[in-house]
Amino acid sequence: MKAIVLKQVGGTENLELRDIPVPAIKDNEVLVRNHAAGINPVDAFVRASEGALNMFLQPQEGEDIIIGWDIAGEVTATGKNVKQFKPGDAVFGMVNFTGHGKAYAEYVAAPESQLALKPANTSYEAAAAASLAALTAWQALVTYGKIKKGDKVLIHAAAGGVGHYAVQIAKHFGAYVIGTSSAAKKEAVLRFGADEHIDYNSQKFEEVVTDADIVLDSLGAPDHIDRSLAAVKDGGRLISLLVFFSDEQKQKAAAKNVYTHRISVVSNGDDMKSIAALLEQGDLHSEIAHVYALEETGKAHEQVATGKTLGKVVVKI
Ligand SMILES: NC(=O)c1ccc[n+]([C@@H]2O[C@H](COP(=O)([O-])OP(=O)(O)OC[C@H]3O[C@@H](n4cnc5c(N)ncnc54)[C@H](OP(=O)(O)O)[C@@H]3O)[C@@H](O)[C@H]2O)c1
Numbered sequence: 001m002k003a004i005v006l007k008q009v010g011g012t013e014n015l016e017l018r019d020i021p022v023p024a025i026k027d028n029e030v031l032v033r034n035h036a037a038g039i040n041p042v043d044a045f046v047r048a049s050e051g052a053l054n055m056f057l058q059p060q061e062g063e064d065i066i067i068g069w070d071i072a073g074e075v076t077a078t079g080k081n082v083k084q085f086k087p088g089d090a091v092f093g094m095v096n097f098t099g100h101g102k103a104y105a106e107y108v109a110a111p112e113s114q115l116a117l118k119p120a121n122t123s124y125e126a127a128a129a130a131s132l133a134a135l136t137a138w139q140a141l142v143t144y145g146k147i148k149k150g151d152k153v154l155i156h157a158a159a160g161g162v163g164h165y166a167v168q169i170a171k172h173f174g175a176y177v178i179g180t181s182s183a184a185k186k187e188a189v190l191r192f193g194a195d196e197h198i199d200y201n202s203q204k205f206e207e208v209v210t211d212a213d214i215v216l217d218s219l220g221a222p223d224h225i226d227r228s229l230a231a232v233k234d235g236g237r238l239i240s241l242l243v244f245f246s247d248e249q250k251q252k253a254a255a256k257n258v259y260t261h262r263i264s265v266v267s268n269g270d271d272m273k274s275i276a277a278l279l280e281q282g283d284l285h286s287e288i289a290h291v292y293a294l295e296e297t298g299k300a301h302e303q304v305a306t307g308k309t310l311g312k313v314v315v316k317i
Helices: 041-048 050-056 124-129 132-144 161-172 183-191 222-231 247-255 269-280 294-305
Strands: 002-006 015-019 029-039 070-078 090-094 107-111 152-155 176-181 196-199 212-217 232-240 259-262 288-293 312-316
Touching (some): 015 294, 029 294, 041 050, 070 107, 070 124, 090 124, 090 269, 124 288, 132 161, 132 212, 132 232, 132 269, 152 161, 161 176, 161 183, 161 212, 161 269, 161 312, 176 183, 183 196, 222 232, 247 259, 294 312
Parallel strands (some): 152 176, 176 196, 212 232, 232 259
Antiparallel strands (some): 002 015, 029 107, 029 312, 070 090
């Protein structure tokens, strides 16, 4: 089968198209003929950093290193303990996150517990896109944010991969949604369903919003968390995707009775089924900025690394 193998940690020139054996499946796994891989910022991070590679993939000696966790394709074989899926089923999901997902390949061995059936109204590209990023948005808002109808929710980077799913999921729950982006992406953020838009270049979001029930912060600067804390109301919830809270920030949050959590997304088939249901009923759409061919995976990494993508980047396999 064709796969993109990482020759060594470094630039995108180290992503090489190779012919390698189809993986064997374990008893709890299905073999998926993969048609699309979602590309995420963590993919480029892992490619470029030895520490990140070892932390996320833990590759074994002599094993081909294949990045990627988001897959969408057809089941071609099932392990003997698999109950939910049969050959011919179209499935999608984020597989073996913080492990070797090996998504940049024509065939992927995937645990059945991490997959959902792909809705018929959703393409393989849109389904692969709606894996890690949509799962992160779901777990941030639902699992940790405890979102409910009428909540005021501030979503940073609302035009990005995670952000655009978060806006749609929050609207699905009946929240009032405020999304931040540059002015150029205002129309898109409102199109995703946000009730209000804040241009982070011309407005200080913490001066516009001071009473959010939930804030989703995916930005890298530590002082951004302090500003987000100012935007949450007493008793609200602040979920960080990137920065870990300092002791000082935890104390400040405690003084406001604000729940804080730095999320690490986890593979979860039940959450994928919730995402599949939203896709099926038309409450969730993948905005796809670019679809690249498998041999162009390096270009897909370069696009994601700009930090300016509108929606998602996908590789077609
Ligand atoms: N902890 C976890 O489990 C987890 C899971 C998923 C992702 N993440 C992290 O979360 C972050 C977001 O991921 P992603 O996939 O959504 O990234 P992404 O798709 O690359 O985000 C791109 C978006 O960020 C926006 N943006 C850039 N600077 C901004 C600012 N100062 N304020 C508001 N928006 C800004 C851009 O809008 P403009 O072009 O308008 O600036 C662009 O649309 C990444 O750092 C990723 O590694 C963490």
